[in-house]
Amino acid sequence: MVAVKRVLDYTARVRVKSDKTGVDLTNVKMSMNPFCEIAVEEAIRVREAKGTDEVVAVSIGPRQAADTLRTALAMGADRALHVHTDAEVQPLAVAKLLAAVARQEQPQLVLLGKQAIDDDSNQTGQMLAGLLGWPQATFASRLELDAAAGTALVTREVDGGLETLRVTLPAVVTSDLRLNEPRYATLPNIMKAKKKLLAATSPEELGVDVAPRLQTLSVEEPAKRKGGVMVASAAELVDKLRNEAKVI
């Protein structure tokens, strides 16, 4: 099972709304989160290596999330499930919904992107593993499934270098950048994707409460960068650091 999220395109330029409640997303290009694309690609490679029979793509969101699922289907997923909700879903709610879906679908492996590029939370995969009580291997840069033994060998990118874990399946794995390079969706696959099954459900049907636990107080643009100043001497530097920047 692979979870994907529809986010603003990584090349899109955004502006903060004038009332500071968030980012202005009208008319902004949206696409699949890049880390989710990597997760979908990995899921398909696992299936191609006969590690599993079927890849199910899941997404949570409004009507347009179905487009993201169609992209996943065009890349090669077998079927898709759309949890339709117009409400804001935060990582905890997403994790609960995915946990409910996982209990229904009973996958061997759940793949997610390590984080979404709109909120950079980096929480969903971890919380999902916690809710299901499954092992987790996050920031994966390499995944090797041993279906017969029921385990997977995952190399993780951590601050100190690379760490390799062996996890028992079922497990949650989140993808990092170097896991793979996602394939292009070819035209015939895009056409075939239109005929693949895309089922819909809702948080109510799954019995999950998606009320937000966090409230956004304000969103502001970063302060404008001021030009650098050349100082003539070390004494002047110290003076500026103390009196202007007030850092010493």
Added chain:
Amino acid sequence: MLRSLLLRRVTPWISEVRSAAPKALPGGHRYLSASASSIDSELGTQDERESMHFDLLVVGAGPAGLSAAIKFKQMGKQQGQDLSVCVIEKGAELGAHILSGNVLQPTALDELLPEWRQDEACPIKQPATASRFYYLGRRWALRLPNPPQMKHKGNYVVSLSEVVRWLGQKAEDLGVEIFPGFGGAKVVYGPSGDVHGVQTNDVGVAKDGSLKDSHIPGMALTARATLFAEGCRGSLSQHVMKRFGLREQAGAQPQTYALGVKEVWEIDPAKHRPGLVVHTVGHPLPWDVYGGSWIYHMPNNRVSLGLVTALDYSNAYLSPYQEFQQWKRHPMVTKLLQGGTCLQYGARSLNEGGWQSIPALSFPGGALVGDAAGFLNVPKIKGTHTSMKSGMLAAEAAFNAMVKAPAGSRAPLDLSAYGTSLRNSWVDTELHRERNIRPSFGLGGGLWGGLAYSAVQTYLLRGKEPWTLRHRYADHEKLKLAADCTPREYPKPDGEITFDINTSLYRSQTNHEHDQPSHLKLVNPKLPEVVNLPMYDGPEQRYCPAGVYEWPVGDDGRRHLQINAQNCLHCKACDIKDPLQNIRWTVPEGGGGPSYTVM
């Protein structure tokens, strides 16, 4: 009859202009044999590889292409014959490569989708409320009477990107298959030379030409009829025009172009007048360069503004981008923009040839629609309604030809009924009436001569005069040697009203997968250093509105042409203006290019 006599006189002269190597360049450079034929022939193939077949294939999801697709499906429903339509689009999503003023004349839309006025989702909401026309000096503005072509009653101020997205939705609702992210790279020909369809480009090819892991060869999309709706100076359309001699067939004159540079701003609500349509001529363009600017007040405190510069300018030092920045420094414009934010930036080329430059429109297996053929009404600066109508007429001709063809026939479809119906339609009447206005600016009197002629033409002659002025030269031939030109002074940008190219480019959201071969091909890679730089001072570094062409000093102390293909806005100015026609714009990997959303 006089008209056809005059046109026939023009034909022998056309064949001179046809060859890629102009014979009499200023300075008399005869050694150029920038034969573009090798690159052009690469644009055709007979390889049908893995292919998908449709009844109608439309290359390009702009107003013309989508109107054609919608009309085709509508006819199918009316006559109980559901034929398949596929539209491919090189932009990553619909509207991404659409840029236009735009004050929309809904004539064609009323014919195509009359219920648009009741459609809540339709983004055509703001009627044009007032029109103003100014002549600008450096610091002053003189209000002139509105030319009749600039009366906008019944028209709407819109963002064409938004309209195209809506049209795309309508097309999909009717069952049209639309595939954004796929560009037409080559034309697929059948054994007898008729057009079978197009081939999309290979993806996953590295910069050096080697194949990456993600390599997937392009796919052939074949159809009984293929409509080329690629927009102004479309690469496959140019190729097809040469292959079938479409200009010569119609005795048409060379196409002449302009470059439009545009921004959309969100301005101070106190200054915003929704529906106000403003046009200016004069400053900053020199008297012998055709062009002008617009300011259209859109809904939501937004303003669309830009400058159109004709590409037949002769000064090698002119930069349409910098002229646009200069225009913004005029007090009238600066006052409007102060306190506002620039949202998006972009550029595109426009056809200014008008009626005289319309080529033959159909060929075995296909036809040209929209700006690819060139139906812009230049004095009105409106081309959307004529493009849409051309798409609709082509779709009708294609549908009728398919329905009449005997079942299982493999003979190429003849779409000549489209050319005839276009000549008999309001598109031809409208363009014919205005045909002499643009060329009158080239008669020697520059802006003043042109304005004078246009006044006479508009109020007295009304297009009924028996003569048709010619476009004397192709745009690239007009560029003078740098030594004969005076450099233009362009002040530094202030970062608030005027900007440098990189800042502007950021706002176009243009991007391409960087590890792919450059899509801007040099027919002869040595020519820029031998001719463009020493003779013309590298005009490409000035006319390109995206900073694609640079001449940095290399390690050997000499300057070399650097092509930053990743910045490309797909405007085609280089394909049009390179003095030796050495630069050929081809389609990059699909999905790249600008990401216009409100342009």
